[in-house]
Amino acid sequence: MVAVTGQEMKEIDRFTIEEIGICSIVLMENAANAFMNELMKEPNIKNSYVVVFCGLGNNGGDGFAIARLLKLKNIDVQVVILGSPDEIKGDAKVNYNVLLQLDIPIRLILSELDLKHLIESVPKHAVFVDAIFGFGCNKNIDGLYALTILAINGLENKTFSVDLPSGVNANNGKIMGVAIEAYKTITFCLPKVGLLLYPGAAYTGDVVVVDIGVPEKAWMDKPYQHEIIESSFSQLLPKRRVISHKGTYGKALIIAGSKSMMGAAILCARSAYQVGCGIVKIIAEKGHEDALFASIPEAIVEGYHRNENFNEDLERMNEAIKWADAILIGPGMTEDEYTKKLLEMVLKNEDKKIIIDADGLNVLSKNMDLLNQWNHNIIITPHIGEMARLTAHNTNEIIGNTVEFSLAFSRENKIITVLKSERTIIAHEDGVFINSLGNNGMATAGSGDVLAGIIVGLLAQDEKALKAATLGVYIHSKAGDIAKEQYGEHSLMASNIIDAISTVMR
Missing domain, CATH: 3.40.1190.20 (Ribokinase)
Incomplete structure (x- = not known):
């Protein structure tokens, strides 16, 4: 299996949307559904309280869609947005607007006081979904984003990361100042290089690769630089011949x-x-x-x-x-x-x-x-x-x-x-x-x-x-x-x- 960098995954997305013709909002919905399928395997998740931490980009858009799907399954859910909703655009904005029509609590983190009040109110049994940053995170995280990630890591709640733990560089596994310490990472389409290399690999927890409907045509037979040695290599073991010495x-x-x-x-x-x-x-x-x-x-x-x-x-x-x-x-x-x-x-x-x-x-x-x-x-x-x-x-x-x-x-x-x-x-x-x-x-x-x-x-x-x-x-x-x-x-x-x-x- 190949592993891809953030740039390579961006090109796969572009090819799927522009050349094959699958709408980006469809891919976002597929990603949310695939994430949900894995999340629902968690014991007692139906009785949990889920807090979905969302950034302002497409990873946050995945989080908005996941929150909606949780609500449809009658699971208690709260959305926490890091920053002003006015900055949300594109497909993420579509999914955010849908949330506004549903009875889902939304909290904004605009100050350290907002963060303090949130952390004090989070139930001990809550499950976290990390949809803050995706594979485009390639600069150091600071300010309220960094404080929020540190606060999440300081709690004992299980965190499920969407595609990558926020703060892990998809290209090389380097930590962009701080990063979410995930219990499980549910990554889309193909493994990201940063999930394999340390120190990033120490932040991922269990990694599951899920299909989101990207056709193989979008990535097969292309010259990717990174491949993974995994259990399937057993098929390459040398064979013994019947007539031999x-x-x-x-x-x-x-x-x-x-x-x-x-x-x-x-x-x-x-x-x-x-x-x-x-x-x-x-x-x-x-x-x-x-x-x-x-x-x-x-x-x-x-x-x-x-x-x-x-x-x-x-x-x-x-x-x-x-x-x-x-x-x-x-x-x-x-x-x-x-x-x-x-x-x-x-x-x-x-x-x-x-x-x-x-x-x-x-x-x-x-x-x-x-x-x-x-x-x-x-x-x-x-x-x-x-x-x-x-x-x-x-x-x-x-x-x-x-x-x-x-x-x-x-x-x-x-x-x-x-x-x-x-x-x-x-x-x-x-x-x-x-x-x-x-x-x-x-x-x-x-x-x-x-x-x-x-x-x-x-x-x-x-x-x-x-x-x-x-x-x-x-x-x-x-x-x-x-x-x-x-x-x-x-x-x-x-x-x-x-x-x-x-x-x-x-």
Whole structure:
């Protein structure tokens, strides 16, 4: 499913109204009805007192229509308008004028005193509807609007937001000074990007996408930049062939691990096997082969010298690189001259699918020329700190602009970027995928090694780089969610994620 920005949704509305010919007032009525269908699923809503907070634009118009529909169902409802009704125009004005003909209480918030009296009079059992600002909110909220939103958030009443929580930027999830903390957001037609990205995603509560009668013609087959990784990605899992052998499912080479971080190589290799890779070979620092064999006997293991004898192993390592269908380099390796030499060796092989992770990325950040010397399929899997080093920006800049930084980096370097964060972003030259799955229990040591291992296991099975990256993030996140149900967020470990992969793959 695609996600749209505010500008893109505005164009979809325009096309629907001007090109297809569906009147805007019809869409507003459809939106109100769709919102009501979801609201009526709330337990005891028929016996509730509903306060509908309305702005002066089309989002407020939706609120006026919702209030009318509540009244028709004999539900007690009050409309609160932030500002003067004289400023209401268009379809919102039509629905406001209808309200005036019905026995629905309307209160105006024109001063802080008006707001104070309203808050003092609101019943504790009341349900709030937030129809203050919609997807056009792109500047900081201040004055009475800000005070009203803060007052709503300060109460314990459930708030249902119309399309977006007021104050969440539809384009990027940024908070426009303040924002409604919704219990549920009922969004129209398509998900908005701002509902997926943090910090906005923390304000949405449950998100439900509802149909308001916009024909698919208005948005299908158009080049939207944002797509969502969701449960439907299970349909993309690789199929097993009846007539096959281990070589059919690819050869993955994992160059990982060092004296104090050999677990990284084990986690990567186990993950690659769990997603169906046929053969996994680990190249790791010499002296730890027995530990690797004991932990994952299915893998082929070779050691190399991380000292002055490094050159003795070059021919054997080059043979391993040529043998592989896909290569992962970096996890647990440490950042030194030997990691740099190995990275150079790998990148020279233009016909290989390559993933660079962890210390491979740290070395790359100081040797960016390596990325541009050869043209082939490269996937990088940085966390926020590694991305900051790669781009020479601080972590706060990256956190606030994950889509922009990952997309720019992918376009500049013609690679795929898997930027790991609360909402992992998979960027390619034409756009991004936003991951909607996973949980905070996955913020644990080794979780990134599991993801890298999953992706190289998929790449080895002849999956295209973009599909391997997006499907890898799906499998990793889905397995994390399954593991969370068993272990909880606090106790979740990387090995638990690996154990849950088989459930995802069935």
